[in-house]
Amino acid sequence: MVARIPILKxxxxxxxxxxxxxxxxxxxxxxxxxxxxIHETGxxxxxxxxxSIDVIDSFIAKVLGDVISMSKLMGAKVVLTGIQPAVAIxxxxxxxHLQEVxxxxxxxxxxxxxxxxLGEKAWRTNPM
Amino acid sequence: MENESYVxxxxxxxxxxxxxxxxxxxxxxxxxxVDQARITTAISELARNIYLYAGQxxxxxxxxxxxxxxxxxxIAADNGPGIQDIRKVMEDGYSTxxxxxxxxxxxxRLMDEFDITSSLEEGTIITTVKWTR
Amino acid sequence: MKKANQIVEYVQANxxxxxxEWSEKLILMDQQRIVPVISEKVYINICNxxxxxxxxxxxxxxxxxxxxxxxxTQKIVQLGWTLGFIMDSLSEFGKIVFFPMADKTSEKEQVxxxxxxxxxxSPINVAVYNQYAETWQRTVSLQKIALQELSxxxxxxxxNITIMPLVGTIDTERAKSIMENLLLGVVRHRAAVVLIDxxxxxxxxxxxxxxxxxxxxxxxxxxxxxxIVGIRPEIAQTIVNLGINLTQxxxxxxxxxxxxxxxxMTNRKVISTED
Numbered sequence: 001m002v003a004r005i006p007i008l009k010x011x012x013x014x015x016x017x018x019x020x021x022x023x024x025x026x027x028x029x030x031x032x033x034x035x036x037x038i039h040e041t042g043x044x045x046x047x048x049x050x051x052s053i054d055v056i057d058s059f060i061a062k063v064l065g066d067v068i069s070m071s072k073l074m075g076a077k078v079v080l081t082g083i084q085p086a087v088a089i090x091x092x093x094x095x096x097h098l099q100e101v102x103x104x105x106x107x108x109x110x111x112x113x114x115x116x117x118l119g120e121k122a123w124r125t126n127p128m
Numbered sequence: 129m130e131n132e133s134y135v136x137x138x139x140x141x142x143x144x145x146x147x148x149x150x151x152x153x154x155x156x157x158x159x160x161x162v163d164q165a166r167i168t169t170a171i172s173e174l175a176r177n178i179y180l181y182a183g184q185x186x187x188x189x190x191x192x193x194x195x196x197x198x199x200x201x202x203i204a205a206d207n208g209p210g211i212q213d214i215r216k217v218m219e220d221g222y223s224t225x226x227x228x229x230x231x232x233x234x235x236x237r238l239m240d241e242f243d244i245t246s247s248l249e250e251g252t253i254i255t256t257v258k259w260t261r
Numbered sequence: 262m263k264k265a266n267q268i269v270e271y272v273q274a275n276x277x278x279x280x281x282e283w284s285e286k287l288i289l290m291d292q293q294r295i296v297p298v299i300s301e302k303v304y305i306n307i308c309n310x311x312x313x314x315x316x317x318x319x320x321x322x323x324x325x326x327x328x329x330x331x332x333x334t335q336k337i338v339q340l341g342w343t344l345g346f347i348m349d350s351l352s353e354f355g356k357i358v359f360f361p362m363a364d365k366t367s368e369k370e371q372v373x374x375x376x377x378x379x380x381x382x383s384p385i386n387v388a389v390y391n392q393y394a395e396t397w398q399r400t401v402s403l404q405k406i407a408l409q410e411l412s413x414x415x416x417x418x419x420x421n422i423t424i425m426p427l428v429g430t431i432d433t434e435r436a437k438s439i440m441e442n443l444l445l446g447v448v449r450h451r452a453a454v455v456l457i458d459x460x461x462x463x464x465x466x467x468x469x470x471x472x473x474x475x476x477x478x479x480x481x482x483x484x485x486x487x488x489i490v491g492i493r494p495e496i497a498q499t500i501v502n503l504g505i506n507l508t509q510x511x512x513x514x515x516x517x518x519x520x521x522x523x524x525x526m527t528n529r530k531v532i533s534t535e536d
Binding site for chain 2: 021023024025054055056057058059084085086087089090093094095096
């Protein structure tokens with residue numbers, strides 16, 4: 001059985017806090033779960049918090065990048081928050097750029113960023 | 129405290145195991161947090177390469193001593209089909225599996241020393257070292 | 262080592278003569294330096310010390326030799342003598358001892374003598390060279406540490422806005438520690454914008470630009486924005502001439518403009534209270 005990452009809903013946004021080190025299967029499962037949840041709730045924004053992650057290798061980076069692209073196709077903006085300094089430096093040195101990705105310092109600032117990006121109206125409206 | 133330990137890479141879970149081992153050894157050798165991240169990520173990349181291209185191999189991690197510094201030596205060995213063109217593989221952005229292609233040049237940047245030998249018969253051996261500063 | 266004892270006896274017996282000849286030769290050699298700073302007495306003392314060293318080392322054990330050699334080497338390092346000069350001096354000593362001793366002996370005996378002499382004096386001289394190198398190494402390490410202590414501080418100026426003034430040359434190692442410091446500071450101060458001021462960086466070549474770009478990317482990943490300020494005209498020229506692509510990085514030409522931009526990015530601006 002694969003561990004699944006819990007996805008919470010706040011207004012029109014989905015919040016995910018990744019609490020443990022991602023192995024490949026969990027990462028792929030997470031991708032599926034998130035896209036399904038976006039579809040189910042019609043959420044316009046997603047915050048993925050990576051504060052507890054201390055290693056992101058090229059594979060995980062790809063999974064995150066893909067999740068962001070796929071969410072975009074489904075009409076949702078994604079903000080990555082809490083990337084640790086050590087992880088940021090390693091990613092940059094590995095040569096992984098994750099351009100066009102929205103980032104914020106923490107969950108709170110992540111939500112603020114989404115609020116700005118989506119505009120006040122979209123933020124509050126619950127299409128369900 | 130042994131000087132050498134290893135993880136056989138057969139399934140995807142072994143990549144995680146190799147990372148854990150690497151992180152623990154790096155912590156013991158008192159590398160800073162950023163270097164710990166560099167080492168662990170490099171090991172993850174190497175283990176993944178074995179898993180993706182060779183199907184099977186092992187990651188060996190050794191504690192080594194230099195002139196007034198300690199170091200971690202990571203040896204990634206497999207009996208896979210070998211790398212056809214080492215120079216090409218060491219170019220940034222080159223990828224045969226559609227991954228991000230961060231691969232080996234990235235590992236070289238993260239670590240202090242890097243050496244690779246590869247042949248059709250013998251497979252590939254990558255040796256890489258990071259020293260405490 | 263029969264011959265070694267003969268050499269030592271000879272040196273002891275002719276000490277005054279050897280000392281005089283050798284120190285005079287050294288003074289002559291050293292006068293080729295631009296500024297003769299050292300008085301003649303110093304040469305004589307050093308030569309004397311060396312001869313003492315030789316004599317006692319042939320009779321003493323290994324351990325005592327090491328501390329004597331160490332003391333001797335410290336002195337010559339402090340005098341600022343180069344390794345080249347020291348090696349020449351020691352070789353001069355060899356000649357001064359060899360020629361009188363080898364006079365009136367057969368060629369075969371001379372060759373044997375040279376071998377014996379070398380076997381005897383080599384360990385001592387090699388020890389001197391090694392100690393010399395170690396002393397230099399230690400000095401360089403200490404200088405390196407002192408340089409690292411010239412760290413780059415992170416200064417919060419407004420809520421959410423921080424500045425990092427960079428001063429001095431940025432090599433790869435310094436760049437790494439600056440980047441770590443920068444990111445930890447951004448997280449600790451919860452900065453939304455960090456201004457990196459490079460006014461004090463004398464040279465920006467491709468390597469330095471690479472480090473700056475990397476740092477600003479890492480800052481972005483951590484969740485903040487980065488503005489580079491303080492690009493002097495010469496630097497701007499170099500950057501364009503070298504073909505460095507800084508389009509990914511936001512730059513402002515002065516610290517003032519940078520702060521205004523940062524405030525704007527955090528939904529604030531500076532207004533006068535007089536209205």
